[in-house]
Amino acid sequence: MTIAEWWAWFGPGWVALAAASVALALPGTLWWAAGRGLAAAAVPQAALVGAAIGLLLGYSRDQLALPAAVAAAVAGVVVPSAGVAAVLTVGLALPVLLVSGSPHGMNEVTDLTLSRVLGLGWTGAWPSVGLAVIGMLLAWWGRRPLRAAVLDGAWAASAGLHPAWWSRLLGLWGGVAIGAALPAIGLIGVIGFLVLPGLGALRWCRTLGAALVLAPVIALLGVTLALPTAHAADLPPVPVAVILTALAAGVIALAGRRR
Amino acid sequence: MIWSGTGFVVGHGGRPILRLGDRHLDAGQGIVLQGGNGSGKSTLLATIAGSLPALAGRQQRQGTITWMPQVGGLSPHLPTTLGELVALAGGDTAQALARVGLGSRAHQRWSASSGGERQRALLARALAPRPQGILLDEPDSHLDAEGRDLLVRALEDQRSGGGSWLAVLHQELPVAVTGRWLCRDGEVTDDHR
Numbered sequence: 001m002t003i004a005e006w007w008a009w010f011g012p013g014w015v016a017l018a019a020a021s022v023a024l025a026l027p028g029t030l031w032w033a034a035g036r037g038l039a040a041a042a043v044p045q046a047a048l049v050g051a052a053i054g055l056l057l058g059y060s061r062d063q064l065a066l067p068a069a070v071a072a073a074v075a076g077v078v079v080p081s082a083g084v085a086a087v088l089t090v091g092l093a094l095p096v097l098l099v100s101g102s103p104h105g106m107n108e109v110t111d112l113t114l115s116r117v118l119g120l121g122w123t124g125a126w127p128s129v130g131l132a133v134i135g136m137l138l139a140w141w142g143r144r145p146l147r148a149a150v151l152d153g154a155w156a157a158s159a160g161l162h163p164a165w166w167s168r169l170l171g172l173w174g175g176v177a178i179g180a181a182l183p184a185i186g187l188i189g190v191i192g193f194l195v196l197p198g199l200g201a202l203r204w205c206r207t208l209g210a211a212l213v214l215a216p217v218i219a220l221l222g223v224t225l226a227l228p229t230a231h232a233a234d235l236p237p238v239p240v241a242v243i244l245t246a247l248a249a250g251v252i253a254l255a256g257r258r259r
Numbered sequence: 260m261i262w263s264g265t266g267f268v269v270g271h272g273g274r275p276i277l278r279l280g281d282r283h284l285d286a287g288q289g290i291v292l293q294g295g296n297g298s299g300k301s302t303l304l305a306t307i308a309g310s311l312p313a314l315a316g317r318q319q320r321q322g323t324i325t326w327m328p329q330v331g332g333l334s335p336h337l338p339t340t341l342g343e344l345v346a347l348a349g350g351d352t353a354q355a356l357a358r359v360g361l362g363s364r365a366h367q368r369w370s371a372s373s374g375g376e377r378q379r380a381l382l383a384r385a386l387a388p389r390p391q392g393i394l395l396d397e398p399d400s401h402l403d404a405e406g407r408d409l410l411v412r413a414l415e416d417q418r419s420g421g422g423s424w425l426a427v428l429h430q431e432l433p434v435a436v437t438g439r440w441l442c443r444d445g446e447v448t449d450d451h452r
Contacts, residue, residue, distance in 0.1 A: 156347075206343075207340050
């Protein structure tokens, strides 16, 4: 297969996966820094519940996934850890129960849990690209108030940096990224790229600002290695990308402990 | 006048803890806030700082007022350095760190710093924007003798530069004090001892 043929087949999927990984790694890093890492796993589960409810009500599965992700993410910024853990647990079981009477529904939920990134066309890839660009601009534009809100919200309020406003924006940002990425890269990919790059970057970097640069690099490294690996071994690309990102993040985190 | 409050009431969750009445903080003042545990000293400082809303009353401020909260309120695992934390306040980070004896530790991780180093970093963050007023909540806890000397110098510099400070102190410090506010039984009164 020539490069042109490879690109024609896999280009949109690769671009969507790479862009979604960046779009998710940025809010994921900030959630970890704020001590809300559990929300990074719970919010995508809540989005899956939303998708299942949507199916039950006769909507397409993606129509309610995005609003459910946004609602859960905005709430996830302020809900105590116990509440987030409850959402995570319920979110694992409820979608299956909701659609258990419908084989079609079960297929849809299974499809959302996995991914169909290789079948994606350019139309499906551009939303992830847009979100990645918006995320990078937001992280740059709001670098001071975002870091202040995440690191010391009480002090940030005294400094006029509006941490409550920025925390809600962070929830909205994460929710939109999750809801938009879920149909493209599936639950496994969403949770993987929300959790892993930030975890590795925060262990390596001394500052949160530097971690916000390294996390997307870790995500892109995992994705870049994954597609040829998955293609050569005939494996689904998103789980391979998540495993390779986990390896990259793990190596970086271990190396970071020595710094 | 740097700060003034009229009919000022502070508290938590809608429950009043302290009635401040009408008070003000003027240029050149250094005021110690006194009172027992749970008397509302920290709540008062956080409310004047703008971190908590006042339950009643109005306040006015002229110029920048910064707040140094208790170091125990921050997670020991914050993913940041002393320098990044101070830089968030704006102003000259390097100079602020040097004033508290942390000039060479800007790149030191927060999680690898001692309680005293973290305390100094929070003091540097409060000093960095060169504020007209500083609110300090137990700034002397965790500090060694050198740290206390640097704190005393910073408080004296603040007043001599035309600014003011209002502090809850863990212990008596050798610093000139122009007034004492006593928090007791839900009221703030002047302590004329």
